[in-house]
Amino acid sequence: MTKERWEIARLALASRTFLLLAMSLSHSIIPDLYPGDDVLQFDLRLSSTTPSWSSSSQNELEQRHTCFCLQGHGCDIYWKSRRRRLNNGSSSSPPCADNNTIASPNANDHRRSNTANSDNRHVWLDRFYAFILPPVTKWDAARFLILSVDPWARYPPDWPLEERAGKNVDQTHLIESESTTSTCSDSDDAVCESIPERHADTEYDNEKRFHSSEQAHAFLPLLPLVIRYTAIGLMKIVPSDILPPTFEATAVLSAILINMVTFLIASLSLYDLTILLLKRDDALESNKSKKYDSNVALYDNETQQQRLTLAKTTAQLFCINPAGVFFTTAYSESIFAMLTFAGHAIFVRGQCRPYRWTTTSLCWIVSAVLWMLASYTRSNGTFSSIWLILIGISKCCFLILNCSRQSIHRKSYAHITVQCLSVLMLHGVFALLVAYPVYYHDWRGYNFHCLQSTPSTTLQSPTLPSWCKSNVTGVGFSLYAHVQRKHWNVGLFRYYELKQIPNFILALPVLGLSFAGAALWIRDSWHRHGNQEGQRSVTSFVKSFILWSFVAMGNSTNGFYAFQNHAKTIDKSAVGPATMLRGQMLLSYYAVLAGFAVVGTFLAHVQISTRLICSSCPALYWFVSSLLTPFLTTQRNEDSGVVCSIFRINLDRIIYFYFALYNILGIV
Numbered sequence: 001m002t003k004e005r006w007e008i009a010r011l012a013l014a015s016r017t018f019l020l021l022a023m024s025l026s027h028s029i030i031p032d033l034y035p036g037d038d039v040l041q042f043d044l045r046l047s048s049t050t051p052s053w054s055s056s057s058q059n060e061l062e063q064r065h066t067c068f069c070l071q072g073h074g075c076d077i078y079w080k081s082r083r084r085r086l087n088n089g090s091s092s093s094p095p096c097a098d099n100n101t102i103a104s105p106n107a108n109d110h111r112r113s114n115t116a117n118s119d120n121r122h123v124w125l126d127r128f129y130a131f132i133l134p135p136v137t138k139w140d141a142a143r144f145l146i147l148s149v150d151p152w153a154r155y156p157p158d159w160p161l162e163e164r165a166g167k168n169v170d171q172t173h174l175i176e177s178e179s180t181t182s183t184c185s186d187s188d189d190a191v192c193e194s195i196p197e198r199h200a201d202t203e204y205d206n207e208k209r210f211h212s213s214e215q216a217h218a219f220l221p222l223l224p225l226v227i228r229y230t231a232i233g234l235m236k237i238v239p240s241d242i243l244p245p246t247f248e249a250t251a252v253l254s255a256i257l258i259n260m261v262t263f264l265i266a267s268l269s270l271y272d273l274t275i276l277l278l279k280r281d282d283a284l285e286s287n288k289s290k291k292y293d294s295n296v297a298l299y300d301n302e303t304q305q306q307r308l309t310l311a312k313t314t315a316q317l318f319c320i321n322p323a324g325v326f327f328t329t330a331y332s333e334s335i336f337a338m339l340t341f342a343g344h345a346i347f348v349r350g351q352c353r354p355y356r357w358t359t360t361s362l363c364w365i366v367s368a369v370l371w372m373l374a375s376y377t378r379s380n381g382t383f384s385s386i387w388l389i390l391i392g393i394s395k396c397c398f399l400i401l402n403c404s405r406q407s408i409h410r411k412s413y414a415h416i417t418v419q420c421l422s423v424l425m426l427h428g429v430f431a432l433l434v435a436y437p438v439y440y441h442d443w444r445g446y447n448f449h450c451l452q453s454t455p456s457t458t459l460q461s462p463t464l465p466s467w468c469k470s471n472v473t474g475v476g477f478s479l480y481a482h483v484q485r486k487h488w489n490v491g492l493f494r495y496y497e498l499k500q501i502p503n504f505i506l507a508l509p510v511l512g513l514s515f516a517g518a519a520l521w522i523r524d525s526w527h528r529h530g531n532q533e534g535q536r537s538v539t540s541f542v543k544s545f546i547l548w549s550f551v552a553m554g555n556s557t558n559g560f561y562a563f564q565n566h567a568k569t570i571d572k573s574a575v576g577p578a579t580m581l582r583g584q585m586l587l588s589y590y591a592v593l594a595g596f597a598v599v600g601t602f603l604a605h606v607q608i609s610t611r612l613i614c615s616s617c618p619a620l621y622w623f624v625s626s627l628l629t630p631f632l633t634t635q636r637n638e639d640s641g642v643v644c645s646i647f648r649i650n651l652d653r654i655i656y657f658y659f660a661l662y663n664i665l666g667i668v
Helices: 003-029 057-063 123-132 140-149 203-209 211-217 222-237 247-278 280-289 301-319 333-351 357-375 379-405 410-450 466-470 479-488 498-529 538-554 584-603 606-614 618-628 651-667
Strands: 180-183 193-196 634-636 643-645
Touching (some): 003 123, 140 247, 247 301, 247 333, 247 618, 301 618, 333 357, 333 606, 357 379, 379 410, 379 538, 379 584, 498 584, 498 606
16 A cells, blocks of 8 residues: 555544544534434434543442343344334333343354343443444434434334244244234135234325334435444454444444445545546556556656646545535435545446456446445435446547547448447446436335235235325335425425525535536637637537537547557547646546536425535546646646636635534534
């Protein structure tokens, strides 16, 4: 690992540790106001297991008695046949899992006792967990953690319990969420069956019964699954007296560790992606010899140092980005950024070796798998499909431009048409694969609510959600979009209300930077490819705009597709660190940045725009890095031959202040 990578890794870990400690200190000093009944909260169950700082340690240790694992939770190996009992005003504590049913290397291992009153537990360690873990569970993090700990939280209330095949499950362990009663119709030959007792007598109450499972559908399952199995893995390899005293707290500790690791990988992936893009002109030069080595420097030391500075600045900006708090708590931003940035870095690395088809194909496959996992983490992962489609269209445009620039035989047009269609089909297939996890999640949620059945039991529920009855087949219906619209009021201009003005103000900086980056890329591209002559009519302007769009797409082909046979046509003066950050090859990245800015402004909740864009768009950091790097403050306009200065009055201070201010607001 190079010196620059070590510095980025240290900054990534240091920034996460600082934010975590600052959030914990803020949580312990500032009173935690009750957010309201409609805000979900996550119970760590640490109050009965952690002694207070001012109490006698020996007396407190005698009172510390609670179970580590609850029945039906992810730590219970029989969770599929158990369900946690709802506490309907009862004073009895939730049922605990038996010692021999807790996930561990050996079910009879004495150290995995389902209790926290062990003499081997360290008081200071439990106090540390009580200090560091609660701030990670706030707001939407509580939803992710509940889905991680309780697998049944994603299911509707009437989903039947599963019987373990080939196992005789003790019926005393089967805990159902609602009492059952036997119903029978005397007027016909209907068979009496046991169904959950219905407490809802009105349509409103019936819809309210499904609120929890519907809202859970808005949170895709990859992060909860990773947290759950990481917590189970910690249970298997770490002594119980070192882990937190409850499985819920262990899951939160797992979330912190996962975010630390994934954020570190994301920052290094962004650095590698930037380096690969900035060195791509080196690869174009070595393309003549069909040999590429990313460590070979074909330019002077000053240019090489500029590239390293740009890549390092880009990664450092990501480490201190204004949505840093969301990358630290139990949100999905860190793992999503890792999967997205790593996919792009691997994709570009494969494009740097056009004559090694095996390596290129493998990089394509690995990138597609990473982007599929990203789509299974957050729905905005489907933007990677748009990115792939843009790449395919760009390659098609290049084929057509190349055909128009050369005197090609008429028979070659058929070959180019077939080649263009094959490129579009290949990119279309990969785009569908990347978007498939969201469709699968939607299909699975529809089956949960509308087709409630198991191989051994069929439950005919007389009360179903209204959208089940109006969408019998489920074709053309998106449960995810319905839930977002119903519970979070997501839709075109739906968030445009007077009370949301503060949220628009908070999102204004990141939206402004995003739109500015896309606008400057368009301006630079127009100067390169557009008609510089004055347009005397709307028709001529439209023609010039269409021609510019086509040429810009054709010259933005990612990798070496456009240069395998035409490396000599590249203007080396136009390919450098300054232009590469807003260069013609980055059209797809800035298009995705503009797309996220449009979604955040007009469709989604505007307050999520900061973490949405910061976790998804490398182009944001490239644009900001180009504004902050000193040697980019002055650029030579190749067309006019004059030197133009970028307008910056303490711009670097303003941007750093913005990054720091939003992290401070998140901590508080």
